[in-house]
Amino acid sequence: MHNEFELIARYFTPAPPAPEAGVTLGVGDDCTLLAPTPGHRLAVSVDTSVAGVHFPDAAPAEAIGHRALAVSLSDLAAMGARARWCLMALTLARADDAWLEGFSRGFRALCAATGTALVGGDVTRGATTIGVTVMGEVAPRAALTRGGARAGDLLAVTGALGGGAGGLALWQRGERDPAHPLLVRYLWPQPRLAAGEALLGLATAAIDISDGLLADLGHVLEASGAGAELELEALPLAEGLVAALGDEQARRAALGGGDDYELLLTLPAERLDEARRRLAALGLPLTVIGRITDTPGVVGAEDGVPGGWQHFQGQPDQGERP
């Protein structure tokens, strides 16, 4: 067993950050010192990933590292904030060099890909638990919140849905091909940071789909005091989802499964073309799946998904998910 300080030194002491990272005193003192961009808001969020609860114990270490950061960065994406910094609280049952090497590689690669500097960490012994705090920046009054949806707005999603739940279902059936598109979706979620920034000034509300489409739509509707009509047939389903699960389970996965980390957003119809143009430049489709109404509730998913509806009615519990 290595001690805490050796672990940190070996895997998590960042290289001296680039000047543009805004780190004026790096890791190694009691705190790290950062230089926020003048005139901006700081967007902050924390998410915890627990082994056996939020990801399978036996998932590839590299994917676990990627995923732990991705789910936190997804919250920045949903605000349209630019990712700047993160801190990691890593609790490990044991120090396994190969696992740590993979975990660190996955975590760092996503840091590099998103311009996020790792600026703090703590490594302790206990049941494997990863808490990641992320910090981003956004101009005042520009952030995409949950409360801005208005009757008449279109309801749209980036990318495709159901891949998270579909990938988990396949994993539980024993599928281990790392290139299977559904496993890729589940194990390597992509925080839609560039899409969130591109939607600033266009979207009226946004949220990332972590609990499931219906549950997260419910959060937007509650915050906005609005309702929605869904077009089930319009839902963009993840590649391979119907083939793997069949029609009905595929629709359930897309509506209620969660872990997709796509953005659900609302916007006036006249901004749709511009939004699609900007996202197309990022290689990301934007699909209209309904519209916002002023009648509370959701129309169009009644014969949908008991599990999904239960989520939507306020019973999501990350802790219940495998």
Added chain:
Amino acid sequence: MHNEFELIARYFTPAPPAPEAGVTLGVGDDCTLLAPTPGHRLAVSVDTSVAGVHFPDAAPAEAIGHRALAVSLSDLAAMGARARWCLMALTLARADDAWLEGFSRGFRALCAATGTALVGGDVTRGATTIGVTVMGEVAPRAALTRGGARAGDLLAVTGALGGGAGGLALWQRGERDPAHPLLVRYLWPQPRLAAGEALLGLATAAIDISDGLLADLGHVLEASGAGAELELEALPLAEGLVAALGDEQARRAALGGGDDYELLLTLPAERLDEARRRLAALGLPLTVIGRITDTPGVVGAEDGVPGGWQHFQGQPDQGERP
């Protein structure tokens, strides 16, 4: 079992923060939005407390809540930063209302006492683990780092030492009187935030004593490229420590025990009176316990503490502590 959202809503949704808290969008969206003070540095740190590792499972819930925040705030104190915001990643084995109520009360009371706004959280199910990220502010080039100690500087500590280890030893012997001064020291550590701010411009280096005096002194000496002479007889021992542990164990606790969360600092002799005046106004003694030299290593603790020396030689491991 309550679900994640009910838990957060009931215990951790803050009241709308005061305008001076700098929270422009409060908890309840994907991120919280903060307004950093223009021209300041942001000081950030994260610490994890694991049940059965960093605190006894059976410790009072209110003390656990206080302690989890205190150990993180102590890092801000050691930089001289003003506490502003915190985020909590709470993983719980089960949702026990009475425990949560106490935990939340202890956490919130320290937030209020230190002017720290709780601006984010995540509650998940798993082995009880509390990760607290803190964010504070300090003027550029003013922060107290570990690397500024110079030969000739005095070495000093705030408050008294050994209470953390002494309190833990008493707890393990079955002492449960919540008013016992050593249990108070162990269960309710006080982050020296006001002291840290008061020492800006006076101290040349500072660190909080979490791993033990010798270990933390080692961090300062390593960062400063210096050595130290310790005066063992000068160590200020916590109230009741010698009575509870005897002379030798009391000295071991003060040198190597950790969990005291006092500040260890260095400063030129001519600033000592001013530093003492400022800390006296906070009700806090400042005791000179040695001086900085240019000879690497520590003189004066040779016949001290095997455990302490082991700490000092680079083997501290929070995970090993009960």
